[in-house]
Amino acid sequence: MASCVHRIEVRFSKDPRLKTRTDRIRSLGFPIDELHLVDVYTITTGMRDFSAVELDQIGSQLINPVVQEFSVDLPFLADFDYALEVGFLPGVTDNVGTTARQTIVDFFLGVEGVSVYTSQLFFINGGISPGLVQKLASTLANPLVNRVHSKTRKEYGTSGMGREVPLVRLHELPTAGEVDLILEDRELTRLGKEGIEDPVTHQRRGPLALDLDQLHAIRDYFITKGRNPKDIELESLAQTWSEHCKHTIFASAMDDDLPDGLYKTYIQAATNKIRKDKGEKDICLTVFTDNSGAIIFDDYYLVTHKVETHNSPSALDPFGGALTGIVGVNRDTIGFGLGAKPCINVYGYCVGDPGSDPALFRGRDRTNPILPPRRILDGVVHGVGVGGNCSGIPTSQGWVYFDNRYVGKPLVFAGTVGVMPRELSGRKLYEKQAEPGDLIVVAGGRVGKDGIHGATFSSEALDPGSPVTAVQIGDPVTQKKLSDVIVKEARDLGLYRSITDNGAGGISCSVAEMAKECNGARVSLDKVPLKYPGMAPWEIWISESQERMTLAVPPGKIDTFMELMGRREVEAVVIGEFSDSGRCVVEFHGDVVMDIELAFLHDGLPKKHLKTRLTKKTYPEPAVPCPQRLDATLVAMLQRKNICSKEFISVQYDHTVQGGHVLGPLQGKGRVQAMATLTKVVPGSKKGVGLSQGMFPSYSEIDPYLMAAAGIDTAIRGLIALGIPLDAIAILDNFCWCSSDDPERLGQLKRAAKGCYDIATAFGTPFISGKDSMYNDFSGYDADNNPVKVSVPPTLLISSIGIHEDVLRSVSIDAKIEGDLVYVIGATKEEMGGSEYFAYLGGVGNVVPALDPVIVKERYERLTEAILHELVASSCPVARGGLGVALGMVAIAGRLGMEISIPSGMRPDYFLFSESLGRFVVTISPENRQVFEQILGEDAMLLGTVTGNNLRISGMDLLIDERVSELENAYKAPFKEY
Amino acid sequence: MNAAHSPLTTSPGKDNSSQPDLIAEKALIMSGFGINSEMETQEVLLRAGMASDIVHINDLIDGRTKLGQYRLLVFPGGFSYGDDTGAGNAFANRVRNNLWKDVEDFIDGDNLVLGICNGFQIIANLGLVPAFDHHFSRDIALMPNRKGVLECRFVTLKPAAENLWTKGIERIYCPAAHGEGNFSCSPDTLRRLKEQEMIALTYCREDLSPANGEYPYNPNGSVEDIAGITSADGKVLGLMPHPERAMDFVNLYDWPLRKEQLKRNGMATPDESLNMQMFRNIVDYFR
Incomplete structure (x- = not known):
């Protein structure tokens, strides 16, 4: 009903943002004369329309009258040449809209069916041609996230931009379909690569990233069951077996000398040996098994650390990708044990030279261009900042590394340290155990189509068919509410027995993972709260919508738990119960749509045997004589x-919240960015947490073994320089590799992993957590339609965490x-x-x-x-x-x-x-x-x-x-x- | 079930376990919806000698906790509602739409209100400052910073008027960390703020000379370098920077240099920073 759509436009009487915004637009090559900004709230009502008086009341709640004014259904009239409006595409998270809606609902107690959609209007005066306006529009908006709409002054007239409502309209069958796997191998391969064909649209749903061996194993499993799999079952297996979740390359046998694979032989074995050698002095509490790794802080507290990557999403939408990366790894902290409190964020970005603008395209004929490095840098810097700032987590230590081999796929590392008491009332808080009969509760945000195929997608190289639904925007406020009620209230009240994050693969992975603790689960998908109706069961099951945790709540505590969640305005819903049936069973409106044995789901993945090769490369030595004087050289090196200095990042990240700042990202009168930081995480304690990182991708092609050694040494040395002893340091690994089907790349990987083992065991610094991302390649075209592949250099990030005994002596x-x-x-x-x-x-x-x-x-x-x-x-x-x-x-x-x-x-x-x-x-x-x-x-x-x-x-x-x-x-x- | 969280300082993990004698009066520290500095605020008050409860705003709205039991109301720092619709605005709307009577009664009593950073933005939107003639209208704004982004850095502040909050304080040296702290008001409001000596703290250079709007000493472009103001009756203070984040000597940006200088002169390093005085002043008010 068009009459129930209203548009409130808000503007500053003297807009403090204009100077920076105008400068920024000009610096991007748009010589505009003047800019005006208007914030727009498009309000739709369902039950009844608002009166003029009510709309006026709403408007005054959305502004500060000292510096702002608003108009209702009356377009801003002024002198301008072009108007550009940037809003969100249907279904994209609109945080400001959500807050405005809450204010309205609060004010008109009980009003129902109100939705608010926000957008921003740019009024531009002079200086640019209509063609440049279109280019500016594509700079201000990301086509995967935003809708953008432009008008000339004449088109704008007196009626303005119009009232556009980005409603989600879905036409899908909300049922589970069968998938026939009795197919030729060629067709099976296509199924794995492009996904299931939708029965209505006949479009492929996006990559399953299952190879032929895996599809054969799945086909054989269902043959023994005497039926075809449902689409949701296939999607679920694809998620659980993805490289992202199962780390098949690190787990597979390699050559003749590594039957147990890289992870067990080099990473896990290093930690096991170090822990055994250190005996009583072992600092580890939880390694590799939980969402984060944990070491002892003191007799009463532990600290956790985890570093994740969010590379593919950040290539498509740098801001959203980086934001969901950081709030996602925050949930690895909240989802550690029974819930640790996130207390420090760290970051690292590998991007192309921000001064360059390579003409590379995902599609032929100059379609679907990559984002220029500057936009990627700006976006990821902002995304991680917003995540930490809005969540009240200090973002202290981090780095940026530039190399044009990252233009197609940037690497975005995001890490979080957490703190929690080791025990509370006799319960060890770092242990968790779901029991049969415990209720499966999902708490936090609602489920939409965002992030579908995230896990399988990040296991594949970025190419023209990369799915747009992989893009997600985080909602730090929803997550903050969830985090607060879990870590500061429910945990200490003992209201649940296990908790985990919904990350890659959504509830399909979190429920299946927790089901291992008790050996079974049964879920009713129709109970899962949705952002909009009409989603198919497989989509609900694997959606990666953000800000959700899955918990195991004993039936006797469910009422208290739900009542607490209600009071904190955190949506929580019982979606099923854990069992000991040995199966993962999923229902949708009473029909069983998935029934797979946990043993097959988790261990049915066919084993691989990888072959590697390593050819020593040689490079010409530069033949430049040493200059007489090195003044200019030193200046050029600095x-x-x-x-x-990348100080602009450190200052836009709040690194002082929580009151633990000791040695921050900038040090000394001259404000130099330090490699390591030191933070107090327990008030009143003399101790502090030191963090540093090391990475040397420029060494990788020459000697991957020494590249790993340099990373470990540098990460550790940052902490030694603060005064943290070697035996109080633990490390984390993040391998970001490329073309991992290539035996040469695997040969480099093997050498790097061997380096990790040798150096870590020699130093006695255990690995406590790690993650890998194996296909950081871009495949596309240049401006002349020549195929181009850009692979990142093999990149190993080592992050270190150590405990300083007395920060005053740092x-x-x-x-x-x-x-x-x-x-x-x-x-x-x-x-x-x-x-x-x-x-x-x-x-x-x-x-x-x-x-x-x-x-x-x-x-x-x-x-x-x-x-x-x-x-x-x-x-x-x-x-x-x-x-x-x-x-x-x-x-x-x-x-x-x-x-x-x-x-x-x-x-x-x-x-x-x-x-x-x-x-x-x-x-x-x-x-x-x-x-x-x-x-x-x-x-x-x-x-x-x-x-x-x-x-x-x-x-x-x-x-x-x-x-x-x-x-x-x-x-x-x-x-x-x- | 008690919704108030127990302070971390009761943990046995503390090294300096000596607590000052606590006064009987208690503080209520507001939490929820993205407020995030409640725990360090609780810690600093405890060290100064005042116990507090961290209370979720919904527990006040539900009536589970009564504001009247407390003598100090703190709106701590944070990002309530993600700064959406203007920093502090949405949380202020929530207070105004649900709790206004309780807040008015509280203000009328012999009580104090402190708003730090996001808390200042909230109480400014509620009109608790400046509250000329006990009239709670929105007379000031904390606009987006002049540079357009959040800025986190240590700033030096000096008291610009006599009031209970800054008694005996020569300077405050602490972090500022906000995206919207650019103090703005009408010329008439500014005149009244000056006349009634309500400008509590201003940004200045390290030698305490005025910042005169110069970045980075004045980090956000605030008019007349205003970092904090009191209400007309002096019992409400709002400020953008965060003294509660720099309670220990080792929290100060330049502590490593200061420590080395003290050491070379044969002097001991202090445990806590001078910023603690602001919180001691609050406790002294109730003593």
């Missing part, structure tokens, strides 16, 4: 995008006092392969840094002793860019000069920019010299003193003499305008 990176002595700890070798310096010279090289963990381990123990005895004034790990960059950062951070002399024997530029592992730059008070040198022994090389305003570095001759303020400008220049 300006490298992989080295320079050390920051900045030089502090004039006259202090400057040391480099650890030997520098000519290891230039894959270094940032060689990249600067336009080369790659062949000698990547090696690591002798036995020597380095002893060094770390000595440095820890010196730091904990408070002999050290500053300590900074030497990482990307080498010693020269580290000295620069220590000086910039302290806004103090240094007088440094480096030894002869090596090319000075190589000495300054080699990335040899295991090193630190440390400054100390001169009075501590003797005892410091006694502790560190030969590992400590005195380089000079903190003095003056310049960084002066000499070898045989003066090499560098540059004002620290100039270095600071260089370090901060590249992203100054972001």
